[in-house]
Amino acid sequence: MAHVRQLCFDTATDHALASEESALAFATTPGKSPAGVTVTLHTEFAEVREAWKVLETDLSGSVHQTFDWCTAWADTHELPRAILYGRCGTTPLFLLPLEIVRERGIRVARFMANPFTNINTGLFSAAFLDGEDAATGAFIASEMKRLLSGKADLIRLTNIPLHWRDKAHPLGSLATVENQNRTYQLPIAATFEATISQLNGKRRRKKHRNQVRGLEELGGFEHYQPQTPEEKAELLETFFAQKASRFRSLGLPNVFQPGETQAFFHALLQKERSGKDYGLELHAIRLTAPDNRQIAAIAGLSRKGDHVICQFGSITEGPAMAASPGELLFWLMIEQCVSDGVSLFDFGLGDQGYKRSWCTMETVQHDILMPVTLRGRFAAGFFHALTRAKAAIKANRKLYATIQRLRAKKPVQGEEQTSD
16 A cells, blocks of 8 residues: 555655555554544534545546435435445545445445445545555455444445546455446547547538427427526426337336435435536427427536436437437537547446447446455345346347336335346
């Protein structure tokens, strides 16, 4: 942990960690490493708010681990919190916002809001990221197990990229299994023309002209972004209605149906912006004919630094569908991102054709499974096998379609992931 020594004890070379075994050995001292790092467990946001705000400024941290995202989730879900905070003196080093849920009778510690996160990184200081090594992950793992003893059977951290924004993840050495889902991104160039040129620009522009023409034949359209709290809430309700209708028509369970899930997105939507950053912002294609003001497509975006993620999207049923309003909305949002200084537009988790048509990057993610108890050890084996099975099923498109139809016959579970 050379980076920690530099922060705290420049002369403490006798505390150098030469291997994973030594890292695990020093962690037997409750809460402290020889480098002076203290790791504590918190259940109240106020106790670590200041450090949280400092750590989330690093561009490599996911929006899903920001203070606003996690408080919006916690305020709408009654789940035990387990916020792990690492520091050196008063210098924040890392923060992992976890919660405890019951899965198949096992107490599982996971990232907050995990069913609706596209990429999980935790929050780490720049010094921690720059000095990452295998001993770092071993130390954090041992402290997590110690602090969660008696509270969880299994620590299950999913959707973690081993490398993200040109940096290795501090917990990368702990990766257990490759996640069945990947994320898809489009780098944003200095101009919109240069951005589109990464794709089949000529074909993309032709599709765009056809989409515009199709909606103009219905009386015209506009790129609508609600501004008032009332407008935002109304458009989000429209999204929920469109999504419910779409899931019904496909015979799939509606993961947005639970009241606490809808309350979470409403809470996130009403959070104040922090500079250019926001937890959730809605965009829509709205028809402008005097007798037809229908919302043809909706998308929800999140932004942290120069990274924008599309969290969800929906389209209406009816004549506007033929013009592919969802595709047109992506064009308009990406065009706006160019002028807003965004460098990466993220289409989020899950392999879908429209994502591959827009994206030039594919990010592999991994899961970390760390048993805390004997029951957790058996559960880790189960989840490992389950993830491998899901990956195999998704690789077989016919089999995956059959499984989706079978899922549609089951009641929707509030904790179910949207992209399983």
